[in-house]
Amino acid sequence: MSTNGFEPQIVAFCCHYCASAAADLAGSMRLRYPPNILVIKLMCTGRIDLLHILRAFEGGVDGVMVAGCLEGNCHFISGNTQAKRRVQYAKQVLESIGVGGERLEMFNLSSSEGPRFAKIATEMTERIRNLGPSPVSRQKKEVVK
Amino acid sequence: MIVGEQKPLDEIRDQISPFKKVLILGCGTCVTVCFAGGEKEVGVMASTLRMAGAVSGQEKEFLEATVKRQCEWEFLDQVAEQIASVDAVLSLGCGIGVQAIAERFPKVRVYPGLNTSFLGMPVEQGVWSARCAACGDCVLGRFAGVCPIVRCSKSLLNGPCGGSHDGVCEISPDIPCGWQLIYDRLEVLGLLDTLEEIVPPKDWSAGMGRGGRSIVREDLKI
Numbered sequence: 001m002s003t004n005g006f007e008p009q010i011v012a013f014c015c016h017y018c019a020s021a022a023a024d025l026a027g028s029m030r031l032r033y034p035p036n037i038l039v040i041k042l043m044c045t046g047r048i049d050l051l052h053i054l055r056a057f058e059g060g061v062d063g064v065m066v067a068g069c070l071e072g073n074c075h076f077i078s079g080n081t082q083a084k085r086r087v088q089y090a091k092q093v094l095e096s097i098g099v100g101g102e103r104l105e106m107f108n109l110s111s112s113e114g115p116r117f118a119k120i121a122t123e124m125t126e127r128i129r130n131l132g133p134s135p136v137s138r139q140k141k142e143v144v145k
Numbered sequence: 146m147i148v149g150e151q152k153p154l155d156e157i158r159d160q161i162s163p164f165k166k167v168l169i170l171g172c173g174t175c176v177t178v179c180f181a182g183g184e185k186e187v188g189v190m191a192s193t194l195r196m197a198g199a200v201s202g203q204e205k206e207f208l209e210a211t212v213k214r215q216c217e218w219e220f221l222d223q224v225a226e227q228i229a230s231v232d233a234v235l236s237l238g239c240g241i242g243v244q245a246i247a248e249r250f251p252k253v254r255v256y257p258g259l260n261t262s263f264l265g266m267p268v269e270q271g272v273w274s275a276r277c278a279a280c281g282d283c284v285l286g287r288f289a290g291v292c293p294i295v296r297c298s299k300s301l302l303n304g305p306c307g308g309s310h311d312g313v314c315e316i317s318p319d320i321p322c323g324w325q326l327i328y329d330r331l332e333v334l335g336l337l338d339t340l341e342e343i344v345p346p347k348d349w350s351a352g353m354g355r356g357g358r359s360i361v362r363e364d365l366k367i
Binding site for chain 2: 093
């Protein structure tokens with residue numbers, strides 16, 4: 001599928017105790033993953049709120065990923081399972097307004113999974129590249145023209 | 146507290162579809178506590194509507210504000226300038242907030258973003274339950290602090306009925322039988338013998354039966 005040179009912007013909300021450390025490990029291991037990912041570190045994905053996700057899309061990003069600890073391994077007991085429910089709800093909201101729920105995804109990984117972080121980042125970038133620019137940012141650019 | 150929940154997004158979009166500039170006005174009291182219409186929900190609503198407008202190619206502007214209490218004119222006056230600058234107000238307050246705006250600003254178009262559901266309390270995080278019907282003639286003293294008007298599906302004063310099974314109501318296994326709750330409380334308090342008394346009909350006219358209600362306190366008037 002032609003993407004016309006489109007490079008997606010993706011925000012990754014990453015838990016300090018797992019995904020953020022895994023991203024760090026991926027760097028230490030000299031693993032390559034796309035530079036389209038902007039990592040925002042949280043102390044726990046339980047901090048994530050519908051408003052953070054919506055504001056990211058409203059601000060013009062094409063995709064959002066939330067990366068937390070493996071289920072059952074949350075440093076704060078249940079933050080990642082709460083985030084899972086919020087991401088599910090946010091997907092419905094994004095779907096209902098025509099942005100598309102598939103532009104948002106939650107992943108679970110441990111801090112030792114540097115290669116997996118690189119793989120997730122690559123897969124998410126490919127997914128959004130195939131979906132094309134977010135309809136929100138596309139519309140804004142057309143207005144600017 | 147007054148408990149409300151957001152209306153479906155399509156209904157909200159239909160209501161405000163004719164307007165270009167809309168103020169989304171939240172309330173900092175009851176609907177903030179039940180996560181339906183506080184400052185955060187105003188942000189979520191504004192963000193959602195802006196993106197929905199952008200995706201469908203409609204140019205709309207949404208302002209955001211939240212007052213301490215939408216049900217008092219003094220607080221609404223603090224956002225009078227913003228209200229005057231828009232084509233319509235989408236209130237995320239309860240039905241009282243919507244009407245307070247309509248009364249204070251007679252020429253302003255105001256629309257509800259919430260359905261005001263009931264008077265209740267949170268029983269666990271994310272779950273609210275009705276506790277009061279605002280019937281105007283409180284009988285809680287007689288029923289050990291459990292309201293038969295709102296907790297019993299039939300509002301029976303001399304219950305339970307035959308639909309009480311294993312502590313739940315016949316209309317749904319998720320609804321506890323109000324009269325089972327009353328019985329259990331009276332048993333704990335050693336007051337089961339009070340159930341021997343037949344409770345006479347209640348003064349229902351103190352509730353919705355006499356139209357719009359108001360309370361006048363001459364001692365508080367200025």
